[in-house]
Ligand SMILES: Nc1ncnc2c1ncn2[C@@H]1O[C@H](COP(=O)(O)OP(=O)(O)OP(=O)(O)O)[C@@H](O)[C@H]1O
């Protein structure tokens with residue numbers, strides 16, 4: 031194993047694993063901390079948690095358990111993967127988890143590098159941009175669970191931890207890996223181990239990767255993992271890795287309410303049968319779930335879409351009426367049940383939009399680990415569950431993908447065994 035990754039949600043985990051698979055590294059993604067040793071022999075072993083929005087103490091406990099397991103498997107470096115838009119609140123969980131992991135491995139320096147330039151996430155003078163907008167002016171300001179209203183990551187992280195936060199800005203990064211390493215050492219000597227990393231393009235992330243070859247713990251988005259791989263990790267021959275997904279009917283399940291997903295839902299809905307989950311009715315009972323399952327069964331060969339994705343004002347009203355956590359739990363439970371019923375109905379390829387929604391779906395299917403295949407769009411790879419009834423899963427982060435990604439993913443799925 032070259033890298034052990036703890037990811038705070040399932041789509042974030044596939045994002046990182048898919049980008050490294052693109053470079054030829056083999057990757058396996060475990061869903062939750064495995065009970066057994068890792069026997070995959072993969073270069074990159076990812077433990078995907080669903081810890082982004084749970085109470086900080088639970089996130090810390092799960093992340094430390096994942097880290098201990100990865101260290102036991104021989105991980106030479108730990109990577110804490112969180113969202114490229116730094117999704118968190120003043121309560122956590124990025125800060126508290128990073129503190130616990132840093133303490134666990136006795137890290138002198140811990141870099142926070144959410145930049146993923148190819149997906150429009152860049153950090154300049156510690157301010158996070160989403161394409162042309164500051165994070166705080168981007169659609170993330172209206173995220174249903176963690177609205178991001180401040181783009182200055184020093185302040186965002188400082189609010190979550192009881193220790194100082196420093197920064198290494200672009201002028202230092204431009205001087206190369208040695209200058210970056212010197213800046214980290216200077217910060218550590220001054221008693222500051224947490225450092226926000228500026229990076230506006232892939233070359234900056236390679237510089238960070240070169241500066242961090244000896245770091246016991248790094249944190250950030252998939253871009254940093256790519257930078258580390260390019261700077262130092264061995265790469266393999268991508269063409270030699272066969273990856274296929276099972277043949278069979280396909281369905282799309284979307285619980286993400288991001289701007290990108292809503293465009294993708296609209297695109298797919300234009301030419302496929304679709305069913306909107308009524309969240310208020312879910313609060314009254316399971317009728318919407320039964321209706322969604324009946325709908326999927328009757329359109330099983332037409333790539334049907336089931337979605338709860340709604341505009342921010344609609345979601346805000348539902349949350350005001352039902353509660354944020356309660357409405358999310360209702361929707362997630364529904365998608366878990368619907369996914370299981372879809373597979374019972376013969377569906378073998380499922381596109382899922384949204385990290386929490388993906389968690390609900392894989393848990394509903396009882397999937398424990400995923401093999402990682404080719405990307406459809408940056409950070410969105412096909413994956414395949416093992417087990418008696420393998421299912422292909424495209425777990426799409428809310429903000430990722432072109433408008434046509436649902437259809438394009440299904441058109442280009444690397445279908446293997448057609449028995
Ligand atoms: N109509 C709705 N009303 C209220 N809550 C909803 C509705 N639709 C979805 N949700 C909830 O909103 C949350 C969406 O989170 P999810 O992680 O699935 O998407 P995302 O945040 O866009 O994706 P990512 O985490 O990959 O960025 C889920 O908890 C889901 O259950």
Ligand SMILES: O=C(O)[C@@H](O)C(=O)CO
Nearest residue numbers: 042045113114251385427
């Ligand atoms: O880093 C990202 O943006 C994604 O992998 C993600 O975590 C969104 O949920």
